[in-house]
Amino acid sequence: MTINNLPEEVQVEIASHVETPFVLGCCSRNWHKIVNLPYTKYRWILNKYGFIHALFHAVRIGKPLFNLDVAELVLRNAHNSRHFVQRLKLAYENYGLWGNISDDVYERILNYKKEYACSNHNDMQSIRQALEEAKKRRRYQNNN
Numbered sequence: 006m007t008i009n010n011l012p013e014e015v016q017v018e019i020a021s022h023v024e025t026p027f028v029l030g031c032c033s034r035n036w037h038k039i040v041n042l043p044y045t046k047y048r049w050i051l052n053k054y055g056f057i058h059a060l061f062h063a064v065r066i067g068k069p070l071f072n073l074d075v076a077e078l079v080l081r082n083a084h085n086s087r088h089f090v091q092r093l094k095l096a097y098e099n100y101g102l103w104g105n106i107s108d109d110v111y112e113r114i115l116n117y118k119k120e121y122a123c124s125n126h127n128d129m130q131s132i133r134q135a136l137e138e139a140k141k142r143r144r145y146q147n148n149n
Contacts, residue, residue: 009035021048043074050079073140 011019016039020026026049030040039045050070054062059079063071 009033013039017042017045017048020045021052023049041069043072043078046070046075047078050075073143077137077140 008016008019016036020029020036020040023029026040026045030037050059050063063075063079
């Protein structure tokens with residue numbers, strides 16, 4: 006049995022503990038597919054930086070690591086600082102730039118106040134809802 010014949014769950018676990026999974030993804034098409042799975046990226050972020058700092062480092066690294074799928078996993082399971090999200094919005098709201106983060110995630114975070122203005126949710130719940138809405142819109146656009 007070779008490393009390429011291992012079950013997918015084991016390959017995800019291996020990729021999540023490698024220092025730079027990109028190098029592992031260059032080995033074969035199978036490993037490239039495994040490394041680019043949203044769950045593998047999520048596990049790598051958590052193993053490397055921990056629950057508390059996962060969102061911060063995902064935003065810092067940006068594309069291609071941080072997309073809507075990974076954002077949803079990180080926001081759902083990691084401990085996220087409300088202060089960090091508020092500072093993130095303040096830092097980029099005035100400039101209209103999002104740096105390393107994809108435009109879909111940026112637009113969802115910036116527009117969440119408009120879409121959920123009447124709700125009394127905290128910032129994290131609102132951002133989770135906005136990301137879910139962005140994911141639904143992206144699926145709809147891909148199907149058409």
